Amino acid sequence: MRRIIAFLIGMLVPYGVFSMENTPQRVVSINLCTDQLAMMLAQPTQLFAVSHVAFDPLVSPMAIEAQNYELNYGFAEEIYMMQPDLVFASEYSNPALLNMLKRLGIKVEAFAPSQSFSDVKARIAQMGAALAQEDTAAQLIADFDAQLDDLNTRPSTQVSAMIYAANGYTSGQNTLAHEILEAARYHNAALEAGYAWGGKVPLEILAINRPDVLITSSRYPAHSQAEAILAHPIIKALQSDTHQQQHLQDQDWVCGTPYVLRAAKNIMLGAYDDN
Amino acid sequence: MTIKLFLTTLVCTLFxxxxxxxxxxxxxxxxxxxxxxxxxMLTLIMYEIRLPRALLAALIGAGLGLSGAAMQCYLRNPLAEPGIIGISSxxxxxxxxxxxxxxxxxxxxALPLSALLAAAIGVFIVLRLSGPTASSLTLILAGVAVSAFSGALLTLxxxxxxxxxxxxxxxxxxxxxxxxxxxxxFWLILPFLALGAFLLLKSKNALDALTLGEDAAHSLGINMHNLRLVIIFGTACIVGASTAIAGAIGFVGLVVPHILRPLVKAQPSQLLPISALGGAALLLSADIFIRVVFPTKDLKLGVITALLGAPLFLHLIVKLRKGQAS
Structure with a gap:
């Protein structure tokens, strides 16, 4: 029955128009992470606008590529005026905005945040399907797997590393940052320190556990107390007294994109230089 | 004297x-x-993490207790406190x-000086708006206006x-x-707190004379204009430097002099030093409380001092109303 209906519709709608309707022609992305995946997979004419955050080199590894697109600040009015046929958002984007867009008849595709490398691949596939660019997505996933296999062939080290971001937050299991550490052949010191699920690590605990590598976050312009903790004398003392290596958690760490492997390679080089 | 000894022992123990x-x-x-x-690493933890924390809690607590007592004595109003009248913000x-x-x-x-300058402006505005012998009403109104305004600017x-x-x-x-x-x-704010404490403690005899009323104090040879400047500058030094490092911690300057006042028969020259000790004890215990009861929550000091201070503030207002009624 369903087939017959589909056949009838196929007869009624000219073929070209039908395929146009399947392939989104004017896409707007409002989330930094969907921005990047969309820029990697979309045909240049498909993607119309990306979020303003994608232009910030501090958090966006594709700030230069973003220049090729319009920018949006994620306001319903603004997005509606762009007349997109599809909007990419995060599942955690402002729900009032997403509901408003749906009410206005705009199709919204929400992406869950990636918490692991397999999530990254799933999001690439999801993005590929949404843009009707499945082949490009498959190619990107294959490339990702090849790079990951290459990393996995490196010998495992006993070097411990801990993420220490603004406010002293660390990342434990089930986070992208944890997988990046493991891909770089470190083991995550947060697990032994009793922060297997992440959380705020007091400076005292950090000083006692003394991870071999400390990965701090890059600083934003202007002052914040949250980041002032990274300038505490104890952090400098760790560096000089224990020859601790310190790396920055840069824009490659922010989103579940293939850039996470570049992040792993960057912190890995440091460890191998030392050994 | 015994009160002083007791409070000193308490502060040392808490430290x-x-x-x-x-x-x-x-x-x-x-x-x-x-x-x-x-x-x-253990030595580093003691000297770089715990020592500054304890020192700052004691120093800032002492400063806030002292400046609260000085403001209250100068304005002869038990509601005058750096936090409430907006100087902290x-x-x-x-x-x-x-x-x-x-x-x-x-x-x-640069940081403590900027805070000091802003605090001095705050004290000046409040003293100006509330007049030399501040009635509670004008003082609180001026305080509400100043703290709402600076709070809004701060958020902005x-x-x-x-x-x-x-x-x-x-x-x-x-x-x-x-x-x-x-x-x-700690080293950054120590000179400012020391200077402020010196100025406020130096004026304690003038504040004693002031309890007899402005005219009587004047006839005793107290230069009211100078006293006012000393109080403004001393308070601004203490509150400005403390706030620059530790944020606006409220209620210490209100609660401590209020509790201790009956013990020294409300004599400013005695109230000032013991309020400093009391403030140090209060802030040290608040900071210990935070770490023992909510070790993972990183509670703010003002939460604890306000939990203690707000009921006392209400008690003060009820007492004031009764006083006005009779």
Whole structure:
């Protein structure tokens, strides 16, 4: 029955128009992470606008590529005026905005945040399907797997590393940052320190556990107390007294994109230089 | 004298307890060894994390207790307190503007000086608005206006900051904390607090005379104009420097003199020094309380002092109303 209906519709709608309707022609992305995946997979004419955050080199590894697109600040009015046929958002984007867009008849595709490398691949596939660019997505996933296999062939080290971001937050299991550490052949010191699920690590605990590598976050312009903790004398003392290596958690760490492997390679080089 | 001795012992005890409390749960014996001999990381923890925290809590508590007592004696009004009348929030505003514009990084004392200047403006406005013999009504109204205005500006500055973390820090600046401070912070504010304390303690005899009324004080040879300047500058030094490092910690200056006043028969010359001791004891215990009861929550000091202070404030108002009725 369903087939017959589909056949009838196929007869009624000219073929070209039908395929146009399947392939989104004017896409707007409002989330930094969907921005990047969309820029990697979309045909240049498909993607119309990306979020303003994608232009910030501090958090966006594709700030230069973003220049090729319009920018949006994620306001319903603004997005509606762009007349997109599809909007990419995060599942955690402002729900009032997403509901408003749906009410206005705009199709919204929400992406869950990636918490692991397999999530990254799933999001690439999801993005590929949404843009009707499945082949490009498959190619990107294959490339990702090849790079990951290459990393996995490196010998495992006993070097411990801990993420220490603004406010002293660390990342434990089930986070992208944890997988990046493991891909770089470190083991995550947060697990032994009793922060297997992440959380705020007091400076005292950090000083006692003394991870071999400390990965701090890059600083934003202007002052914040949250980041002032990274300038505490104890952090400098760790560096000089224990020859601790310190790396920055840069824009490659922010989103579940293939850039996470570049992040792993960057912190890995440091460890191998030392050994 | 016995009160002074008791409070001094209390402050010393709390200070030592504060040194032995921390998330790392170091055994007391290890901590002691680490203080007196170089034990690497343990010594660093004691000297770079716990010592500045305890020192700052004691110093800032003492400063706030002292300046609260001085304000109350000068205005002869038990409601005058740096937090309530908005001086702390103007100081916080000064500190935030200095930090966000990058002025704080231009030279070592830029941060406490900016907060001091803003605090001085705050004291000046409140004294000006409430008049020399402040009635409670004008004082509180002036205080509400000043703290609402500077609180709003503070939030605005943090909102406009290009740093996404800044906006979440309104609570730090409004409530205050001494967590994760370093010895540098302590040395940075020590001269300002010492100067402020010197000025306020020096004026204690003048404040004694002032209890007899302004005219009587004048006839006793007290220069009211000078006294006013000394109080403004001394309070601004203390509140400004404290707030620049630890945010606006409220209620210490209200609660402490209020509790201690009956013990010294409300004599300013005695109330001032013991309020300093009492303030140190209160802030040290609040900071210990935070770490023992909510070790993972990083509670702000103002939360604890307000939990103690607000009921007392209400009690004060009820008493005031009764006084007016009779």
């Amino acid at each position: 030592v307890i504060s040194l032995f409390i921390g998330p790392a749960h170091l055994p007391i014996s290890d901590s002691l060894v680490a203080i007196f001999s170089d034990q690497g 103007t100081a916080a505003l000064g500190a935030i503007i200095a930090l966000q514009t990058g002025f704080a990084a231009s030279f070592a004392f 500055v943090l909102n406009l900051s290009p740093n996404p973390f800044a906006v979440y820090e309104v609570i730090f600046w409004m409530m205050g904390s001494v967590a994760d401070r370093s010895m540098q912070d």
